[in-house]
Amino acid sequence: MEFDLLATLGDVFAKHGPAAAAVAKTYSPTDFSVHFFLQLAVIITASLAVGWAGRKFLGQPQVVGEMIAGVILGPSLFGLFMPEVQAAIFPKEMKNVLYSGAQLGVGLYMFLVGTTLRLDHFATKAKSAIGVSASGIAAPFFIAFLITPILLTIPGLFAEGISTANATLFMGACIALTAFPMLARIINEQGLANTTLGTLTLTAGAFDDAASWCVLALVLSAFGAGSGVAILAIGGGILWAGFVMLFGRKLLAPLGHMVERDGHMSNTVLGITLMAFCVSAFVMDAVGIHSIFGGFILGVAMPRGLFVTELKKKVEAITGLLLLPMFFTYSGLNTRLDMINSVQLLLIAGGVLVASVLAKFGACYLAARMSGEDNRTALGIGALMNSRGLMELIIINIGLQKGIIGPALLSMLVLMAVVTTMMATPLFELFYGRKARESGELEPSPARRPATPA
Numbered sequence: 001m002e003f004d005l006l007a008t009l010g011d012v013f014a015k016h017g018p019a020a021a022a023v024a025k026t027y028s029p030t031d032f033s034v035h036f037f038l039q040l041a042v043i044i045t046a047s048l049a050v051g052w053a054g055r056k057f058l059g060q061p062q063v064v065g066e067m068i069a070g071v072i073l074g075p076s077l078f079g080l081f082m083p084e085v086q087a088a089i090f091p092k093e094m095k096n097v098l099y100s101g102a103q104l105g106v107g108l109y110m111f112l113v114g115t116t117l118r119l120d121h122f123a124t125k126a127k128s129a130i131g132v133s134a135s136g137i138a139a140p141f142f143i144a145f146l147i148t149p150i151l152l153t154i155p156g157l158f159a160e161g162i163s164t165a166n167a168t169l170f171m172g173a174c175i176a177l178t179a180f181p182m183l184a185r186i187i188n189e190q191g192l193a194n195t196t197l198g199t200l201t202l203t204a205g206a207f208d209d210a211a212s213w214c215v216l217a218l219v220l221s222a223f224g225a226g227s228g229v230a231i232l233a234i235g236g237g238i239l240w241a242g243f244v245m246l247f248g249r250k251l252l253a254p255l256g257h258m259v260e261r262d263g264h265m266s267n268t269v270l271g272i273t274l275m276a277f278c279v280s281a282f283v284m285d286a287v288g289i290h291s292i293f294g295g296f297i298l299g300v301a302m303p304r305g306l307f308v309t310e311l312k313k314k315v316e317a318i319t320g321l322l323l324l325p326m327f328f329t330y331s332g333l334n335t336r337l338d339m340i341n342s343v344q345l346l347l348i349a350g351g352v353l354v355a356s357v358l359a360k361f362g363a364c365y366l367a368a369r370m371s372g373e374d375n376r377t378a379l380g381i382g383a384l385m386n387s388r389g390l391m392e393l394i395i396i397n398i399g400l401q402k403g404i405i406g407p408a409l410l411s412m413l414v415l416m417a418v419v420t421t422m423m424a425t426p427l428f429e430l431f432y433g434r435k436a437r438e439s440g441e442l443e444p445s446p447a448r449r450p451a452t453p454a
Helices: 002-010 029-058 062-073 083-089 092-116 119-124 126-151 164-176 180-189 196-225 227-262 267-287 291-301 306-333 343-370 375-385 389-401 407-438
Strands: none
Touching: 029 062, 029 083, 029 092, 029 306, 062 180, 062 306, 062 407, 092 180, 092 267, 092 291, 092 306, 126 164, 126 196, 126 343, 126 375, 164 196, 164 343, 164 389, 180 196, 180 375, 180 389, 180 407, 196 227, 196 291, 196 375, 196 389, 227 267, 227 291, 227 306, 267 291, 267 306, 306 389, 343 375, 343 407, 375 407, 389 407
């Protein structure tokens, strides 16, 4: 066991899965640059256009439009109707470059989200957050326990020879996921960032996603990666999060004092802040959780007040408009919705969708009610916690890459992720948002305000 863990630690800088497949032509640095800037132009254009259409015609927040734009730019639509053009703009050689930018975007965004988390709100709602989080984990795994034996009877959904236990753990992790980055974006766009409901939902979503990643580490360890993978992920993640929460505020406080003293954030303070973000993201990525949790945990420990105001002025717009859409596009390039190509698979996909909604929405609603929340608030929490978003795409693409699932099951889970995310805002507005805006608890509907970057 000790040797296994030491070997895993030594593999932090080793290859983590295969690189994108290459073709015969070799790319020079100039080739990468030319494609990269063209890709950024296409990504920004698609994100703005689809985001606008989503707000205008579907009442969806900007972030849902960006998610759909990423899928549109991939093989599901753009690559289906214009394969040569799509391949020319997004060649395989560029996927690794785009991946790095995508991780920077989503990690930096979650860092900014962490700086807005109200710990005082969490303290008053700790009981509800813990109850919602625990239910949002337990119920999905129970549902996975019920449906996985059925899925295992369908050839091609899971890898041949996979045990029922490992298949159940993987499905449970997929159903238990909450779209942590997208949930944060929706909360910001709906004016919930400084509310107890927003803090409760975001905190519960963070715990659920972290638990799902730890379960994934356990499944990967059974697929030949070794038990050290699970030990490093769970132990390393807990140790780093504990260190940041216990000592981070004191260590980072001088940065806030400098900003308050100068009345603005200097480049030196900004540089130190970004360096700390990169270190935290690296640690969480290296242990096997995900860089977004490193960014989020550090953001929670950052100074408040003028520091956060200045930080957002400097990095928020570029993160929301340029870097984060890269994350959605990269995930969309790995998505194939055309894999659900039979009535049987369509019915199974519908069953997975219904089971996932019941497990997440229903369980989180009941937990919130049992924790003392009123019916309207509990329904709002359930609607938000039910969204899966692109975190789902990350974990299922890992499952495909590691040989746990097949392309057909991946497509079913992609469909579930898209539908549950699109459900979130309309259901939230129906159950909670509309009445809260009428009573003045929340700002007017985003559809009636000029769009701003998240």
